[in-house]
Amino acid sequence: DEMDVDTIWMDGEYVDWDDAEIHVLTHGLHYGSGVFEGVRCYDTENGPALFRWEEHLDRLYESAKPYDMEIEFTKADLTEATKELISRQELPSCYVRPIAYYGYNSLGVSPSDCPTRTAIAAWPWGAYLGEDALENGIDVMISSWRKHASSQIPTNAKTTGLYVNSMLAGEEARRNGYAEAIVLNKEGNVAEGPGENVFLVRDDEIYTPGLSESILDGITRDSVIQIAEELGYTVHDDVSISRGELNTADELFFTGSAAEVTPIRKVDNVVIGNGSRGPVTEAIQQRFFDIVEGAPEEYDEWFEYVEM
Ligand code: PMP
Incomplete structure (x- = not known):
């Protein structure tokens, strides 16, 4: 395999990557009834974590929870499986994708007869939007699509x-020549990206949409709020941000x-600020990468080490 990976954990077994297949009448395939995570393992100065x-x-x-789904493995089981996958495949730095979903039995919308299945994969994954994006930034488009409202579907659950x-x-953004989208919520305020939370800098203070804006409660969002506060910035993490405020942001x-x-x-x-990575963004980004690469003692609880 070109990605240098060969194993996937499925329901308690380590199976060959190419054999990690499921039934075509899987409930989750037809109705989107899966929940998942995306986690990075960094090759820190103290080892992979x-x-x-x-x-x-x-x-x-x-x-x-909102889907009444009972994951049949404990958190300790999934932790052990993930570490084993990483060490078996010798992936000191990788992306980890755990997923739990309603499997195959009957095809009614009710999943009550369907087993809950669980899988974990890990593979090398570089910068999501490209290395250049991290340094120089990206162009985004306000999507013509709105986010699901949290009254329509639990947007705080990471559901397939x-x-x-x-x-x-x-895809709308990319068809129009942009790298990514910003999606507004039903009220027309800024919600988030397709797979990202959004932050705004104005007059050296930091703003990000509150959890009631139909967003995912991002873990990087939380990390960045803590990092920004450590760097001395004031962070407003419970606000609504209007579309127009994006254009007048410094960063x-x-x-x-x-x-x-x-x-x-x-x-x-519309060019934002100086049209490239701004100073506050750079400071936070620098500290973020220093932390994930260095695993400093003061952030020790953020790291789960993997024995290789
Ligand atoms: N919003 C959405 C819709 C996402 O898919 C993600 C990625 N999980 C995020 C925000 C960022 O969340 P996190 O920092 O936990 O990855």
Whole structure:
């Protein structure tokens, strides 16, 4: 395999990558009834470590709750399986994708007869939006699609079915020559990216949409809030941000486990600030990468070490 991976954990077994297949009448395939996570393992100065693994695991189990889904493995089981996958495949730095979903039995919308199945994969994955994006920023488009409202579907659960909205928004943006989208919520305020939270800098203070804005409670969002406060910035994390405020921001950036800290330099072809990575974004991004690469003692609880 060109990705240098050969194993996937499925329901308690380590199976060959190419054999990790499921029935075509799987409930989750037809109705989007899966919950998942995306986690990075960094090759830190103290060895390979999963970044904020505990918070990701907690969110996985919480995402399952509104769907009445009982994950048949404990958090300790999934932790052990993930570490084993990483060490077996010798992947000191990788992206980890745990998923739990309603499997195959009957095909009614009710999943009550369907087993809950669980799988974990890990593979090398570089900068989500490209190395250049981290340094120079990306151009984004305000999507013509709105986010699901949290009154329509739990947007704080990381559910597979939600991501057709992300796909529509992201692909619309890319068709129009942008790298990514920003998606507004039903009220018309800024929600988030297809797979990222959004931050705004104005007059050296930092703003990000509150949890009631129909967003995912991002773990990188939380990390960046803590990092920004450590650096002495005031962070407003419970606000509504209007579309117009994006254009007048000094700086904008995305956060996410995949996207890490990615500067945004244009929105709908309006140049943001100086049109490249701004100083506050750079300071936060620098500290973020120093932490994930260095695993300093003061952030020790953010790291789950993997024996290789
Ligand atoms: N919003 C959405 C819709 C996402 O898919 C993600 C990626 N999980 C995020 C925000 C960022 O969350 P996190 O920092 O926990 O990866």
